[in-house]
Amino acid sequence: MESFSFGRELRLLTPSHYSRIFQEPARAATPYFTLLAKPNDIGRPRLGLTVAKKRCKLACQRNRIKRLARESFRLNQHKLDNIDIVLMVKSGVDEQSNAELTQQLNKMWRKLNERCKPGAPKPKPFKKRPAKNVKKANSPQKRDNTPRS
RNA sequence: CGAGUCAGCCGGAUAAUCGCUGCCUGUGACGAAAAUGAUCAGGGGGAGGAAAGUCCGGGCUCCACAGGGCAGGGUGCCAGCUAACGGCUGGGAGGCGAAAGCCUACGACAAGUGCAGCAGAGAGAAGACCGCCAACUUUCGAGUUGGUAAGGGUGAAAGGGUGCGGUAAGAGCGCACCGGGCCACUGGUAACAGUUGGUUGCAAGGUAAACUCCACCCGGAGCAAGACCAAAUAGGGUUCCUUAUGGCGUGGCCCACGUUGGAACCGGGUAGGUUGCUUGAGCCUAGGAGCGAUCCUAGGCCUAGACGAAUGAUUAUCUAUUACAGAACCCGGCUUAUAGGCUGACUCACUCA
16 A cells, blocks of 8 residues: 655655755646646655745645645655655635635646656756755665765 | 622533543564564543733843943833842822722933914914003094903913902002912821912913833743754765776876765764753742732642644433634733633612611
8 A cells, every 4th residue: 555654754854855846847827826846866755835924814724735735745645756846825814714725726737747758858957956865865764875876 | 679889710521332642550563682672451631711922021041241331122200029020019199989999111391302273363581463551642432552360252271269459540569368389397118198388470382102311121032942863775074895007087208186886983963853841930728027029937849742643423401502712831910702600708779676
């Protein structure tokens, strides 16, 4: 049986991870979300969330939206290829119900996956950064990767 | 039962499934080993009454600092509590309410300066518009001069109130009572109070969230504080080695100095990591002191510590759509938001007995 866990290896952890994705990403959008994505080399999808205070004023609502997004990502992670995703939020999200937002998110994952596929063989504009990134992401858990790279 | 006042409490529950996080127990990958402890399994924890606003006060940390003053800011009836406060408790005074009860920056305007629209004759050691009274004049309509704050009128406010005496008319002008000021006395730690005594005809009102004066308090910045570890072929210093009495630059040339390779060591420190980080002015129970805030004693308990940021989602049941809302170094307060519900004490009205 496949696992539905959502550990630290499935998240974007540092600002450098985020800034990599903001360079020439694939996009997908719904009325309340914008998703940016880019393929990675680590063998699993990863998710990062940005919920701006400007778009969603109350801390409580921001938490709610993040939880919904994580939950939806967790349940759909096996339908995704190895891509890094950053989820952004548009104003008005905090007025939507849980069911409505979950439905939108579920559609998005599939769409985004399709868009990333033709983008994978694209020439990488930044040669150094992805390599450096992979090394860093793997080093805390597996040491045998480090001497090889 | 109705209307109301005060005080306190709860802030969805249960079950199933899939997940997150740090703690404990076991497992123990990688490693020669130790150490570190990956991974997996199990156990038991895991947001609030306001976590919010950041309005006050502290702890903690770093910086500054002999002492004192000025400036600036804050507080402002009295006493107490407290680590401290602009907080709380008790008391006083004033105000609101039928009552329970509630509200109040509540020091000084006799240190000085300033301010007060409109109305009104006059707004401060004031003032004569109408009226009243006297004298003079008179064309008998009234006029002029003076006196007068009792009456009218204006205004938020017109320099105590009522009565009697008094007077040309009046007036604290005099007297009685009421009110006020001052000095005693008594009670109270004090604010303050008084069926107390004496004295004073009462004289210069309001406003200090106006300047100001008086008394007391205040060094600055904040956990992104601060401390530690520490990559990069980012970059600095010292010593040594060698191509090498080398090359390049300064220089007429030598010497000398700078620069160029490698190694070792040293300190500073970016990315990143660790720590600060939860045992605390802590919570619960019992007893005691006090009207109370609070304090003391004894026993017990450990109750979130994340860091792109953990408590969620779905389903079922409970009348079930559920308020305000998310810890970020930690405490004590204040203020604001809050669906629905529970408990206790008290006041008033009605009915019944």
